Amino acid sequence: MFRHIFAISLLISVAYGQADSSEDPVRIGPGVIAPKPIRRPEPTYSREALKAGIQGTVLLELVVDKQGLPTDIHVISPLGYGLDERAQECIKTWRFQPGLKNGSPVKILAIMQVNFRLTGAYFNAEIEKRRTEYNRALSFIKGDSKQKESAVKTFQELVQKKFPAAMYAYGRLLAEGKDVPYDLEKSHDLISRAAQAKYGPAMFALASASLEEKGNSKAFKDGQEMMRDAAHLGSTQAQYFLGFAYEHSNPDLGIRQDEDAARQYYRFCAAVGHILCQYRLGDLLLNGPKARERDIPQAIAWLELSADQGEPQAKMLADRSRANLTAEQVKQVATLKSQLVHRD
Numbered sequence: 001m002f003r004h005i006f007a008i009s010l011l012i013s014v015a016y017g018q019a020d021s022s023e024d025p026v027r028i029g030p031g032v033i034a035p036k037p038i039r040r041p042e043p044t045y046s047r048e049a050l051k052a053g054i055q056g057t058v059l060l061e062l063v064v065d066k067q068g069l070p071t072d073i074h075v076i077s078p079l080g081y082g083l084d085e086r087a088q089e090c091i092k093t094w095r096f097q098p099g100l101k102n103g104s105p106v107k108i109l110a111i112m113q114v115n116f117r118l119t120g121a122y123f124n125a126e127i128e129k130r131r132t133e134y135n136r137a138l139s140f141i142k143g144d145s146k147q148k149e150s151a152v153k154t155f156q157e158l159v160q161k162k163f164p165a166a167m168y169a170y171g172r173l174l175a176e177g178k179d180v181p182y183d184l185e186k187s188h189d190l191i192s193r194a195a196q197a198k199y200g201p202a203m204f205a206l207a208s209a210s211l212e213e214k215g216n217s218k219a220f221k222d223g224q225e226m227m228r229d230a231a232h233l234g235s236t237q238a239q240y241f242l243g244f245a246y247e248h249s250n251p252d253l254g255i256r257q258d259e260d261a262a263r264q265y266y267r268f269c270a271a272v273g274h275i276l277c278q279y280r281l282g283d284l285l286l287n288g289p290k291a292r293e294r295d296i297p298q299a300i301a302w303l304e305l306s307a308d309q310g311e312p313q314a315k316m317l318a319d320r321s322r323a324n325l326t327a328e329q330v331k332q333v334a335t336l337k338s339q340l341v342h343r344d
Contacts, residue, residue, distance in 0.1 A: 025063050025109035025294075026101055027328065035064040035096035035108050043090035043114060046082025048233070050118075054079060056342050058087040058114040061298075066105040068096035076298060077271045077340045078264075079116065080234055087114040109294065113339070130163045138169065141179070148179050159190065164199035167191070171202075195226070200235030203227075207238065211253060224253065231265060239269040240277055247284065259288050270302060273341055278306035279314040286321060297332035298340075300325070305337055 026032055048054075059077035062070050070091050078084040091112065099108035137154035140147035152173070158166030171190035174183045194202035203226050210223025230238035242255075243265035249257035263284055269277035282302035285295045300321050307315035325333070 025107045026099075027109070029328075031102045032106070032108075033100040035068060035099040035110070037094055037096055038068070039093075039095040041090060041093050043083075043086045043116075045116065045118075046086055049079075049081035049083050049116070052081060052233075053118065054081045054083065055117055056083075056115075058084055058116070059339055060087060060091060060112050060114065062091060062110055062112065064096050064099060064108045064110060066098050066107060068098045070094050070096070075264075076111070076267065077342070078267050079271075079342070080232055080268055082232075083116055090114070111336075111339070130158055130161060130166075134158055134163060134165050134169070137166075141169075141173075152179055162193075162197075164194040164197040164202065167197075168194040168199055168202040168205070198229075198233055200230050200233050201237065203230035203233065204235045204237045204241070208241075214252070231268060234268075234272075236269040236272060236274045236277070239265045240274060240280075243269070243277065243280060247280065259284060259290050263288075270305075271340065271342055273305075273309070275306050275309040275311050275314075278302045278309075279311050282306065282314060283317060286317070296321070296325070297329045298336055301333045301336035301340055304333065305341060 056079045057077070058075060058079050060073055061076050062073040065071050073088050073091055075084045075088065091114070098105035100106065133154055137151040137158075140151035140154075143151075152170075155166050155170040155173070159170050167190040170180075171187045171194065173180045174187035174190070176182075191202050191205055195206045207223045207227035207230055210219045210226065213219040213223070227238050227242060231242050243262050245253060245255045246258045246265065247262035249255060263281060266277045266281035266284070270281045279302075282299045285291060285299035285302065291299075300318050303314045303318035303321070307318050322330075322333075
């Protein structure tokens with residue numbers, strides 16, 4: 001285990017808004033001066049993120065009010081592992097010189113980046129070697145017979161070294177009886193061990209199976225809890241599953257329709273490039289019951305990111321909506337597209 005100092009930088013990267021009512025946030029432009037931080041404590045790493053060595057950027061939207069206080073803070077591109085909450089808690093403690101329009105304080109709608117970086121972090125060469133071997137085996141398993149044989153051998157070696165991703169992958173092969181002898185008992189054991197090691201896809205697989213046991217209240221409850229944990233720890237499958245469930249409701253799971261929760265889960269998987277999460281999030285921001293005019297550029301940015309990956313419905317919706325954008329909103333879409341997806 002390592003505990004090293006980490007560096008975190010924060011900056012206002014974009015500022016925009018509705019404009020000219022004195023009660024509404026305003027955009028940066030002629031006669032408008034952006035708010036300036038005068039007190040900015042740094043956030044702290046969550047235990048889960050530090051243990052997993054997570055680095056990246058949390059993108060937040062907020063309003064800096066006339067007194068220089070941050071309000072209405074929302075995460076629009078999350079990292080998970082507890083870092084989103086740490087970023088929000090930190091921003092609440094910031095204080096600003098208020099933004100000015102024509103010399104008078106005004107509310108400013110801003111987008112801020114909170115960059116989490118570990119410096120001097122211990123580099124585990126053995127873990128990196130295992131990760132590389134696993135990725136190579138994953139590509140070989142789809143190849144010819146010799147490549148498949150090599151991939152299976154690598155998975156088996158990595159299982160012996162207790163590498164969670166390999167335990168899950170080999171467990172799946174055993175359950176399918178494909179390229180290896182069918183062994184459902186060993187498959188379940190390996191996938192369970194990978195889930196215990198907090199490997200997201202394995203957690204999702206076990207959670208899905210538990211949720212099918214509707215007559216077993218304990219298994220069902222454990223499945224619900226594990227599904228949320230899997231989403232929190234980076235499983236895009238769990239994130240999309242829960243986003244869809246909250247968007248449309250799922251009475252079998254005891255989930256009522258909740259647009260805010262749906263957006264939250266879609267944001268997790270959209271931020272790492274999940275094509276359907278980007279589409280569903282963009283559609284919700286644009287057409288959901290809680291759609292706001294100020295969210296239009298963000299909605300179209302998500303839709304275009306999905307369309308760029310080949311989602312036809314996202315492209316159709318983005319093209320239709322883009323026709324009504326102002327020149328300023330077009331610029332906002334371009335800026336957001338470069339910020340919303342994690343590049344780390």
